[in-house]
Amino acid sequence: MVTAEKGAAEWLAVAKDVADKLAVDAAERDRANETPYAEVRLLKEAGLVTLLGPPEHGGGGQSWDTAYRVIREVARGDGSIGQLLGYHYLWAWAARLVATEAQIAAVEELYTSENYLFGGAVNPRDGDLAIVEDGDEIVYNGRKSFSTGSKVSDLTVLEGVLDGTEDHIFAIVPSAQEGIVFHDDWDNIGQRLTESGSVSITGVRVPWASAAGYVDKEFRPLTYNTLNVPAIQLVFANFYLGIAQGALETAAAYTRGHTRAWPYGGDNKESAAEEWYVLDAYGDLQAKLWAAEALVDKAGAAISRVLHAPREELTPQARGEIAVLIAAAKQRVIDTGLEIGTRVFEVTGARASASKVGLDRFWRNLRTHSLHDPVAYKRREVGAYTLLGELPEPTWYT
Template sequence: MTTTETDWSKTETPTTAEGWVSRAAEVSALLAVDAVTRDKEGKTPYAEVRLLKDSGLVTLLGPTEHGGGGQEWPTAYRVVREIAAADGSIGQLLGYHYLWFWAARLVGTPEQITAVEELATTNRLFFGGAVNPRDSDVTITDEGDTIVYNGRKSFSTGSRVSDLTVLEGVLEGTDKHVFAIVPSDIPGLTFHDDWDNIGQRLTESGGVTIDGVRVDWASAAGYVDKTFTPRVYNTLNVPTIQLVFVNFYLGIARGALETARTYTREKSRSWLHGGYERAVDEPYVLDVYGDLTSKLWAVEALADRVAEEALVIHRAPDRVTERERGEHEVRVAAVKARATDVALEITAGVFEVTGARATASSEGLDRFWRNVRTHTLHDPVAYKRREVGVFVLRDEIPEPTWYS
């Protein structure tokens, strides 16, 4: 990074949700300085992750007794939006970190939750995840007191810049998926530099080879005496990560609007036949900005509302019912569909009101669309709309899967 470093140790740690969002805005301002250059170079974002650590943002959901922020998911989502407005890749990395940090609470035993959160919060550790449920490409062998992971994942977001990696595989001879958290530098993990997509270029989402990674059964998330105890809360990983997606899509869209607004104010020329001296006075320009901003504000409000609705579940995880979980997933599906459409519309639409010169690579305005377009293909948005339609017409809730 070429930004001016901040000595975060000399600043007070935020104690409120608004304080943490303000801290995120400070970090976002630093990330924005060289975001265009960073996107072009595509270098591994070690410095950017260090900034997330030094600023304390990685500890946002951590227990206060271990130096964490003690915040809840609505604040985490807003923080992700702030970071993504400057750099969609770093916003995604932070959002995934929060999900994998929280994974212990979703799946783990009480003892595992306590150990993981103390370790990660105290040391400001950063999480990545080698989890790709579409492929049965990692096999786990039971060797008594230990299990051994072998295989390859085609995606492993954030792992090259992480301290801890969440592994997932299928126990040999069964259909049981087993999650475990391991140090990212453990022997047997090889992260490949093969992420070469048009957007989200700094997410380090390349493949990973897993060769004989040995884990104690005691570290297998949620397993006691080699038996997994199901909870409805286990299935909340999907709606939680989908809301992470929603919020970095919206952050990217806001970043595009703000960047375009600055360009229009400072560089755009009015159309020579329009009869106006300034671009900011042209009626069609005003209409487009008003239209896109209104749509963004509406989906942001819905996203915040759905996040607040989930607090009942997160605060009492062992009392959630299948129906409550299903109705929440439908709401998440609805906002995911709207966020996808609006983010794509905004990141493409800003070119209508910035002009031909705004397509110069030095402006970097294209990165917002490339980032949104890349990640919104994660899972088909049509199936999110289908979940909502089935609920409305047949009063059926989605069956928990890896994507619903």
């Protein structure tokens, strides 16, 4: 277990070691499509699950700026596991986003001391879970078509609407209970090990005292509460970036070790790594990737500052400007990553398309998750800000 005294650079070294281990058999595990118990155990044993947790309970006490880079590094080795870790960080921070000070302390002590992994059943495109009040408890019922983390999670974040009101209530509950049934129906072409299938919630009871942010059954909103969406959108951008980095690194290793030079071009070379069009392509893709990384890092530094600042200080203007920057970073990473995922085959050759090489998984992973919400709307947000000075209004996706 890594100690809490480690700094950001040392945590990134830990993440790199984890990524290198994941990369060894990533293609085989992708094809097997089995529940990633061993992979989650690796994250826990490395101390990465409690990276943001309080040091007094054994956590790393690190910033979001570091957490984003850790997500990216892990995704370089395996995009699915990078997503699981990124979603965990967001849901572990959910208490800070909306809960009371006492609730925050209790949740952070619990997950940090127990080394618990979070999942979440909060897909906004489905109908909200229904909540009814029963004395000192509230009871959740319903179904969600996506629940990333499912069987590998220890805790699940629920969200629903209280019957007869428009009040949304978040709560954190144990994942292993009779009232939560994960349906094991995630069978998409990419991000196959994220345990993102559907879930049924039946009669899950939560004390009113654990309703996040509620005091005497009333919620007092802050602009800070709305940071959940920009924060997770940048989680997306970082594991997309890690996937793209993994694709380029894997392709380069294949080109160096296996790709044969083309003997019919009139400017024949001894190796593919000497061919001008191969060097041109890698130079173009690397430059684009570095540019995307710089924008993602800029966004990470900006949101990290406000995530760790007093909650009452965040203004709608500052929140909106950060959301626009993250929208720009996300669209740039998607475009660059998909281009890399396609063009790497041009510089590795026909034999690189073999299933055993697994080079296709990078494009499949990025293509699958980047459909989470239409990137065209991210471009529109940036355009409206640039042309009209408009800030995106907080919604479930902005």
